[in-house]
Structure formats: C-alpha cells, structure tokens
Amino acid sequence: MIAKKLIFIVFIMILISCNRKKEIELIHHFPGQSWNRFDKINLSFQVEDIKPSYDIFLKINHTDKYPYKNLRFNLIIYMPSGEERIVEYDFDMRKEDGGFSSAVINDHLEVIFPLRSELRFMKTGICRFEFEDLIPRLEIPGIIKMSVILKKNR
Numbered sequence: 001m002i003a004k005k006l007i008f009i010v011f012i013m014i015l016i017s018c019n020r021k022k023e024i025e026l027i028h029h030f031p032g033q034s035w036n037r038f039d040k041i042n043l044s045f046q047v048e049d050i051k052p053s054y055d056i057f058l059k060i061n062h063t064d065k066y067p068y069k070n071l072r073f074n075l076i077i078y079m080p081s082g083e084e085r086i087v088e089y090d091f092d093m094r095k096e097d098g099g100f101s102s103a104v105i106n107d108h109l110e111v112i113f114p115l116r117s118e119l120r121f122m123k124t125g126i127c128r129f130e131f132e133d134l135i136p137r138l139e140i141p142g143i144i145k146m147s148v149i150l151k152k153n154r
Contacts, residue, residue, distance in 0.1 A: 024150040025059075026129070033063060035140040037133050043148050044128040047080050052152045053118040059147040061110050062093075062102065066142035069094045072134035075115065080125030088134070089115070108144055118153065 026043035035041075060071065071093050077085040091113045095101050102109035121127065129148050133140060 022152045022154075026148040026150075027145055028147070029145045030143050033065075033142060033144050035133055035143050037135070037138050037140075039133070041131040041146060042128055043131075044126050045150070047121045047124050047127050049152070050121045050124060052154055053120045054116075055114070055151045055153060056116040056119055057149040057151070058089075058091075058113045058115050059110065059149055060093075060102075060113075061105070061108050061144040061147075063108055063142045063144065064100070066093060066100075066109075066140070068135060068140070071140075074132040074134060076130040076132075077116075077119075078126075078128040078130065080121060080123040080127055083122075087115075089113070112149070115148075 024045055026045055028041050028043055069092065070090055072088070072090045074086065074088050079085065091111075092101060093111065100109050100111075102111040104110075131146065
C-alpha cells in the first residue's frame with residue numbers, strides 16, 4: 001500500500017515538473033505585413049518565477065519583400081521592479097551575397113536573434129518589451145510577425 005502511494009506521488013511530481021513552461025513566446029502580427037516607423041511594438045508577460053534566469057530571443061517572420069540589409073531598433077525592457085534596460089540593436093538580415101540569412105518556413109522566412117542571456121528578475125509582476133524602429137523610412141515592408149521568446153534556465 002505504501003509503495004503504491006509512493007509511486008503515485010512520484011508520478012504526480014514528474015507530471016507537474018514536466019508541465020511547467022520552460023519557454024514563453026510573445027507574438028505581434030504586423031497589419032499589412034509592414035512596420036510603420038512610428039508604431040512602437042509592446043509585448044508583455046507576467047513574471048511568476050524569479051528563481052531561474054532567462055535567455056531572450058527575437059524571432060522575425062518576413063517575406064522576400066523585406067528590402068533592407070539589416071534590422072535596427074531600440075529595445076526597452078521595463079522590469080517588474082521598475083528598472084528600465086535600453087539597448088540599441090542592429091541585426092543583419094542578409095548575407096554578404098545579398099541573400100537572406102533566414103530559414104525558409106512554409107511560405108515565409110524566419111530568423112532568430114539573441115537579445116539577452118541570463119536575464120534575472122528581482123520581483124514578480126509585469127515585464128514589458130518595447131521595440132522602436134530605427135530604420136529611417138516610414139514603412140518597413142515584408143515583416144509578418146515579431147516574437148519575443150523567453151527560455152528559462154534551470
């Protein structure tokens with residue numbers, strides 16, 4: 001009887017630990033597959049677990065109509081503690097031969113860039129990511145969606 005209870009408890013613990021999200025994806029779809037220069041993109045999530053650190057990635061899904069060599073933007077991370085972290089990024093979207101550095105996924109292209117590694121949260125609460133386009137054109141055509149991926153480290 002005790003052995004059955006012990007096996008049941010171990011089974012429940014395994015089930016609970018496997019069910020914890022190790023990856024969070026926040027998604028923004030661009031209307032008309034275009035990012036307007038003055039539209040800031042805001043993505044947020046609820047920080048519930050402050051024990052692990054997080055690796056953060058940016059995933060861009062785009063078409064072959066993306067016209068530029070790079071993607072430039074400011075990222076402001078508004079931490080639950082009230083702290084703000086601001087970084088300017090300039091990622092290469094194309095290789096030296098002019099072709100895209102993206103992988104072909106179904107009917108579009110996809111590229112993933114690292115944003116931060118080992119980010120730690122000091123408090124639970126809302127964390128917000130704000131992206132500001134820095135390419136000096138009114139519209140950036142060819143962008144389907146942008147995703148922030150957070151991976152928990154244990």
